[in-house]
Amino acid sequence: MNEIPIPGRGIPTIASGGPPEAPPFPANVTLSDVAQAAGVSLAAASRALNGKEGVRENVRARVQLVADSLGYRPNRAAKNLAGGRASVIGLLLCIDELQNNHYVISLLQAFAKAAEDHDEGLMLLTDSRSPSKVVENLIRDGLIDGVIISAIALEDRWVEELLDAKLATVIVGAHPRRSDVCAVDVKNREPAKLVVGHMLDTGCERVAMISGIAHRVDAARRLAGYRDALLERGLVLDESLIFSGNFTRGAGWELCDEIVGARVDGVFCANDQMALGLHDALQLRGLSAPEDISLAGFDGTSLDEFRGLDLTTVVQPFSVLADTAIVTLKSLVDRKGAPREQLVQPTVHWGSTTRRRSAE
Amino acid sequence: MNEIPIPGRGIPTIASGGPPEAPPFPANVTLSDVAQAAGVSLAAASRALNGKEGVRENVRARVQLVADSLGYRPNRAAKNLAGGRASVIGLLLCIDELQNNHYVISLLQAFAKAAEDHDEGLMLLTDSRSPSKVVENLIRDGLIDGVIISAIALEDRWVEELLDAKLATVIVGAHPRRSDVCAVDVKNREPAKLVVGHMLDTGCERVAMISGIAHRVDAARRLAGYRDALLERGLVLDESLIFSGNFTRGAGWELCDEIVGARVDGVFCANDQMALGLHDALQLRGLSAPEDISLAGFDGTSLDEFRGLDLTTVVQPFSVLADTAIVTLKSLVDRKGAPREQLVQPTVHWGSTTRRRSAE
DNA sequence: GTTCGATCCGTAAGCGCTTCCATCGACGCT
DNA sequence: AGCGTCGATGGAAGCGCTTACGGATCGAAC
Numbered sequence: 001m002n003e004i005p006i007p008g009r010g011i012p013t014i015a016s017g018g019p020p021e022a023p024p025f026p027a028n029v030t031l032s033d034v035a036q037a038a039g040v041s042l043a044a045a046s047r048a049l050n051g052k053e054g055v056r057e058n059v060r061a062r063v064q065l066v067a068d069s070l071g072y073r074p075n076r077a078a079k080n081l082a083g084g085r086a087s088v089i090g091l092l093l094c095i096d097e098l099q100n101n102h103y104v105i106s107l108l109q110a111f112a113k114a115a116e117d118h119d120e121g122l123m124l125l126t127d128s129r130s131p132s133k134v135v136e137n138l139i140r141d142g143l144i145d146g147v148i149i150s151a152i153a154l155e156d157r158w159v160e161e162l163l164d165a166k167l168a169t170v171i172v173g174a175h176p177r178r179s180d181v182c183a184v185d186v187k188n189r190e191p192a193k194l195v196v197g198h199m200l201d202t203g204c205e206r207v208a209m210i211s212g213i214a215h216r217v218d219a220a221r222r223l224a225g226y227r228d229a230l231l232e233r234g235l236v237l238d239e240s241l242i243f244s245g246n247f248t249r250g251a252g253w254e255l256c257d258e259i260v261g262a263r264v265d266g267v268f269c270a271n272d273q274m275a276l277g278l279h280d281a282l283q284l285r286g287l288s289a290p291e292d293i294s295l296a297g298f299d300g301t302s303l304d305e306f307r308g309l310d311l312t313t314v315v316q317p318f319s320v321l322a323d324t325a326i327v328t329l330k331s332l333v334d335r336k337g338a339p340r341e342q343l344v345q346p347t348v349h350w351g352s353t354t355r356r357r358s359a360e
Numbered sequence: 361m362n363e364i365p366i367p368g369r370g371i372p373t374i375a376s377g378g379p380p381e382a383p384p385f386p387a388n389v390t391l392s393d394v395a396q397a398a399g400v401s402l403a404a405a406s407r408a409l410n411g412k413e414g415v416r417e418n419v420r421a422r423v424q425l426v427a428d429s430l431g432y433r434p435n436r437a438a439k440n441l442a443g444g445r446a447s448v449i450g451l452l453l454c455i456d457e458l459q460n461n462h463y464v465i466s467l468l469q470a471f472a473k474a475a476e477d478h479d480e481g482l483m484l485l486t487d488s489r490s491p492s493k494v495v496e497n498l499i500r501d502g503l504i505d506g507v508i509i510s511a512i513a514l515e516d517r518w519v520e521e522l523l524d525a526k527l528a529t530v531i532v533g534a535h536p537r538r539s540d541v542c543a544v545d546v547k548n549r550e551p552a553k554l555v556v557g558h559m560l561d562t563g564c565e566r567v568a569m570i571s572g573i574a575h576r577v578d579a580a581r582r583l584a585g586y587r588d589a590l591l592e593r594g595l596v597l598d599e600s601l602i603f604s605g606n607f608t609r610g611a612g613w614e615l616c617d618e619i620v621g622a623r624v625d626g627v628f629c630a631n632d633q634m635a636l637g638l639h640d641a642l643q644l645r646g647l648s649a650p651e652d653i654s655l656a657g658f659d660g661t662s663l664d665e666f667r668g669l670d671l672t673t674v675v676q677p678f679s680v681l682a683d684t685a686i687v688t689l690k691s692l693v694d695r696k697g698a699p700r701e702q703l704v705q706p707t708v709h710w711g712s713t714t715r716r717r718s719a720e
Numbered sequence: 721g722t723t724c725g726a727t728c729c730g731t732a733a734g735c736g737c738t739t740c741c742a743t744c745g746a747c748g749c750t
Numbered sequence: 751a752g753c754g755t756c757g758a759t760g761g762a763a764g765c766g767c768t769t770a771c772g773g774a775t776c777g778a779a780c
Contacts, residue, residue: 028766030765030766031766032766032767042766042767046768047768050768052769074766074767075765075766077767078766079766081765081766081767081768082766082768082769083767083768083769084768
C-alpha cells in the first residue's frame with residue numbers, strides 16, 4: 001500500500017556527485033520530481049496537490065502519496081512568485097507593547113503555535129516604521145499572503161492602509177471601525193458581567209472597577225459588562241468606583257490607595273496586569289484577597305505567574321483566537337469570503353482571589 | 361539633480377486600465393522597469409543594485425538613482441528563487457520562554473527593530489516541532505537566508521541540525537559547543553565581578569548570589585564573576601551563600617527566607633527577574649533595598665517595570681546584540697566569513713537598590 | 721456512426737530575479 | 751596597423767511553481 005515506486009532514493013536531479021558525500025537531507029524534491037515519479041505532468045501534479053479541480057480523484061491521491069513518500073515540500077518562494085499562496089502570513093503588532101504587555105505576548109505565542117499548526121510561516125511585522133512604508137514593503141516584497149493585525153495600540157491608520165492596499169487583513173482583539181474588515185475577538189461584555197455578578201452574589205457590596213484605556217473597545221466592553229452586572233441587580237452605579245487605568249501593572253499599583261480609601265470590598269480589573277499590580281500593593285499594606293477585597297482580572301495572562309497568586313480571571317482562549325484568525329485569513333486570501341466579526345468564548349478561571357459561592 | 365527622467369509616472373507595465381482608478385501605490389516597479397528607465401540591461405541593473413562588480417561606477421550611481429526615484433523594491437520571492445538573498449532571516453527561540461522570560465522578549469523586540477533597520481524580514485521560528493522538522497522546512501521552503509538562534513533553553517540538537525544542514529547560523533547569548541558556529545554574546549563575567557565588587561566596596565560584608573540554571577553558560581560566567589570579585593578582595597568563598605535559582609521570578613521569591621536566614625547584606629542575582637521576585641518578597645517582610653540588603657540583577661529587563669523599583673543591574677545592549685548578530689549572519693550568508701565569537705560590552709545601571717560609593 | 725460537451729490532462733508561458741557566457745569596445749603592446 | 755587583453759555590457763537560461771490554453775478522451779445524444 002505504501003509501496004509507491006520511487007525512482008531510486010537518489011532523486012533524478014542533477015548529477016548526484018560523488019558517493020561518499022551524502023546530503024544532510026534527502027536532496028530537495030521539486031514538484032517536477034513528484035510529477036515524474038507519479039507519472040503525471042507538472043501541471044497535473046500542481047493541481048492535485050493544491051486541491052484544484054481538473055484532476056481525477058485517484059490521480060490526486062496517487063500524487064499526494066508520492067509527494068508524501070518523497071518528502072516533497074513546496075518551495076514557497078517559487079510558489080509565491082508564480083502567483084500561488086506563499087503560505088506565509090504577517091503578524092503586525094506594536095513593538096513597544098511587547099515589553100510589558102502580557103496580552104500581546106500571549107497573542108504572539110499563540111500565533112507562533114497556530115501558524116505552525118497550519119503550516120504557515122510567520123513574519124513578524126512591527127510598527128516601527130510608518131504604516132505606508134510597511135504596507136508598501138509588504139506589497140512589493142511579495143512574500144506574504146495576508147496580514148493579521150493586533151489592533152491593540154495600533155492607530156487606525158494601519159488598518160486603513162492595509163485595507164486600501166487590498167491586502168488580506170484580519171484584525172484580532174478589537175472592533176474594526178470599517179465595515180469591510182474581518183475581525184476576531186473574544187467576548188468581553190458578557191464574561192465581565194459574569195465575574196462581577198459573581199462577586200456581588202458572594203458577598204461583595206461595593207465592587208469597584210479599574211477600567212482600561214478609555215478609547216479602546218475592549219476596555220469599553222468590559223466596563224459595560226461591569227455596569228450590566230450592577231444594573232441587573234438593581235444596584236445604583238457609583239461612578240466614583242470606576243477608576244481609570246491603562247492596562248499596566250503600574251496602574252493597579254498606583255490606584256491602590258484610592259481604592260482602599262473608597263472602602264470597596266471587591267475590584268474588577270480590566271486586565272490581569274492591573275490586578276497584579278493592585279494585588280501587590282494591597283499585600284504590601286497587609287491586605288489580602290479575597291479576605292479583605294475580592295479581586296478579579298481579565299485575560300488569563302497571569303496564570304503562569306509564579307506561584308502565590310491564583311487570580312480569578314476571564315481567560316482568553318488565545319489559541320482559539322489565533323486559529324480562528326488564521327483560518328479566516330486563509331479563506332480571505334483564497335477569496336472564499338469570511339464572516340466579518342467572530343467572537344470567541346472565553347472561560348472564567350475562578351481563582352482564590354474571589355470568594356466562592358458558599359452554597360452549591 | 362534629482363531630476364531623473366521617469367517614463368511617465370505611470371510606469372510602463374501592463375495597460376494601466378481606466379483613468380479614475382489609481383492604484384493605492386505606484387504600481388509595482390520591477391527591475392526591468394528600472395533597467396529600461398536607466399537605459400541599461402536587466403543584468404547590468406541587477407549587478408549595479410547588488411553592488412557586484414562589472415559595472416562602472418557612474419552607471420551604478422545612475423541605476424541607483426533611477427531605482428530610488430521610481431521607488432523600486434526588489435521582489436524578495438523572485439530574488440530568492442533566482443538564487444540571491446531573500447533578505448529574510450529566521451529567529452529561532454523557545455516558544456514557552458516567551459511567556460515569562462523577559463530576556464527572550466527583549467531579544468525578540470531588539471531583533472524586530474534591528475531587522476527593520478537592515479531591511480530584512482524576520483520570520484519567527486519556534487521549537488514547537490522537532491529540530492529536524494523545522495530545519496527541513498527551512499531548507500526546502502527556500503525563503504530564509506539564515507537563522508539566528510537564541511541558545512537559551514534550546515537543546516543543543518538545534519544548533520547541530522542547523523549546522524549540519526549547512527544553514528547560515530548565528531547563536532545569540534550563549535557559548536557554542538561546536539567550533540564552527542558564530543556566536544554573539546554579552547560579556548558576563550567581567551560586569552558581574554564589577555557589580556559584586558562594588559557591593560563589597562560600599563559596605564557589604566556578606567554578599568550572596570542567586571545563580572541561574574546551572575548548566576547554562578551565561579549562568580556559569582556570572583557566577584564566576586561573583587567568585588572573582590570575592591577572591592580579588594581576599595575574601596573566603598562561602599559556598600552556602602550561593603543559592604541556586606532558575607532565572608524565574610518565582611525563584612527569587614521563594615529563596616527569600618533562606619537568604620534572609622543567611623544574614624547577608626547583599627545579593628547579586630543572575631538575572632533581573634529573580635531580583636524582582638526577591639525584592640517583592642523582601643518588601644513583604646518589611647525589608648528594603650539597599651537599607652537592609654543591597655540588591656543587584658543582570659539583564660536590564662526590568663528597567664521599564666512600573667515605577668517604585670530602580671534596580672541596579674547589568675544592562676544588556678540588546679540592540680547592539682541584535683545588530684551584531686544580523687551583520688554577522690549577513691556576512692556569513694555572503695560567505696565573507698565572520699568572527700567566531702563576539703562579546704559585546706554591557707553597561708551597568710547603578711540603581712537605588714545598591715549603596716553608592718560614599719566618596720566620589 | 722457521427723457530433724457535441726464535458727472532463728481530464730499536458731504544453732508552454734511566464735512570475736521577477738540572478739548569473740553564466742558571449743560580445744564588444746578600448747587599451748597597450750609589438 | 752594588428753593583435754591580445756581585459757573590464758563593461760547585454761542576451762538568455764533558468765530558479766520552482768501556477769495557470770491559461772488547447773488537445774485528447776470518453777459518454778451521451780442525434
